[in-house]
Amino acid sequence: MRRERLAGLVLFIVTFTVFSRVLVADFVQWDDNISVYENPHIQGLDFERLAWMFTDASYAMRYKPLTWLCYALLYHFVGLKPLAYHLTGLVLHCVNSVVLFVILQRLLTAAAGSRKETPPVTACDTVLPAGFGALIWAVNPLRVEPVARVTDLTYCLLLCFTLVSLWFYLEACRPNTERARHCLYYGFSIGAFAIAMLSYPFAFGYAFVLLALDWYPLRRFEGTKHLWQDPRARQILLEKVPFLLLGGLMFTTVLARLNATGIWAAHPAALGAEPFGQGMQALYVWTYYLWKPWVPLHLSPVYTALVNFNPDNWVFWTSAVVVVGLTLLVLHKRTRWPLALVLWVAHLALLLPALGLTERPHYTSDRYDYLAGLVWAALIAALLWKISTRGPLRAAGVTVVTAVVVVWGTLSFQQTAVWRDSASLFTYMIRELGSDPYRSDIHWRLGWYYATKGKTNDAMQEYQAALRIQPAEGAYIALGELLEKTGDYGGALTNFQALLELRPNPYDNVRAAQVLSKLGHSDEAARQYRIALALLPDLVPALNNLAWILATDENPAVRDGAEAVRLAERACALAPQTPVLLGTLAAADAEAGRFEEAVEKAKRARDLAQAIGDNALALKNQKLLELYQAHQPYREPANAASQTR
16 A cells, blocks of 8 residues: 555656646636636626536537636636646646556456456556556646646546546446445446536547446456346446436537537538548547557647548548558457457547547647547556566566656656747747648737737737738738727728628628728728628627717718617617717717707716726716707717727
8 A cells, every 4th residue: 555655646746747837837828718817707606607607518619517617716716827727737637647547556456357367466566557557648748738728627627537437436346346335336436427527528438438348357247148138237238328328418519519609600510511521530530549649749739630631631541441450450359359459449439529520620639638548558557567577578668668758758848838828839839830821820829919918019920920821810800900009090991901802791891990980081981881781780889880970970971860860779779778889879869959868868878987987988978968968969070089889
């Protein structure tokens, strides 16, 4: 027991040390903004937010209520201090490595017992192979992404409770276990797995892994002839039903992807894609995670092999040969190599959610190996255990594995520096992408980050670099807004017009119209707002801003009080109790000669602005109120900014 505890402590310390640099890292604008620091749903523990956590799957196209709850608890106690979030993920990863070590010991002991070896294998005999198996998984460079990115705390939580579930399951299946004890541990196993799936339902194939373990090394099917007719075999199969049902939570994420809303609405689902292409993609993913963990070089948060691909390419046919060939081989050798069959089943099952069958494009991300990588940990532990009684082979095996751990640990330690902040991450990604057109997306993300830090010149350079590579919506919008912010309205207008030529979008018409208003071209701005409303009739900014022009423009040929009232009333109906919209309706009423209504609306707009702490807007409405009380409509000075929502 002392050796086990010492090994667990060493494993924890080594893993913590390798990834310790994440503790000085910031959040990164690679989904951390969506998940944490710009997510209003985790900034409190009230009933409304708790209800959202357990009912919403569209916000991030994933169902992970307990992960949201974990973020909310961290926010409640420490706010938005990155250290606390990174420390939580790192500690969970270290705990996962220790629990994996314990589970590998149990599995090795079960395998030895199934072979009826004498003398019986003790816990001490499994410390070294299980420890190295867990360590080689823990320090693999593919672990850097799920540990360093706060958004991937979900994977650390998921695996933690999945491993706890597996530990309880192994305890329940110990030989000669009393019925009551078996039921207790079995119930704990189901409960832990439920928590795992509520953290993120990614372990869809867990039930198949348990079934494979029942066959070997637990050998629970020994002596049974017909799986369903034999009562004992039927009981073992029925035990998997709760795990299958909990695995069904995965379909909440599938449904969210198929019915994406908000910022994800532009990401089409892949169910309508050609089946041959989907099948070849799945075969590629299964094969990719066979070799990538052993060649953890040139890592990146994004790999573009599956963005645009030809499924008839030799790479995909090679993947098909590998998957089919290995499946036939392990089935044929299942009696001699039972471990090979179990590990292959586990590999296929744990990667089921990572096949990308409901999204296009798909990416083979490092985080998807967080569960699947356990297969290699088990294999290394089994091989070291098998040669543990052979002196020279044992020494050679330990030497090789130690060398791999040192090399991988060093690479992981270096890779954690990449995730220090958004600038270092995006700069690294651009370098790794080389000439791939996808780097355009990363350039504008880097520009966005610089813009938030007030580095305007750096931001413009990145946006322009993105557009030189390929015309992208995000870069056009970001550059246009930055030019507008710096007062270069002509450049902003040119940018938005180029975007409109790229593809029609009412929001871009609104952006162009706002710049035109600032340039004093109110008639052309009105035309752009009308185009936007023709595409999206209830677009509130277009309704409001067009009403403002029609009510306040200096040119009488542009003004139209009746239409301004109609547009402003529609905007207020869509977004009631909004001071900006009420102020626009007051101006429209004044232009239409309805000064009593204008006074009443202006007072409400002023009071609402004061209530939300917008003193500038309250002061503006007070000045407008004085005009309306004098039966004078408001006239917008030339080149003034339009009143926007």
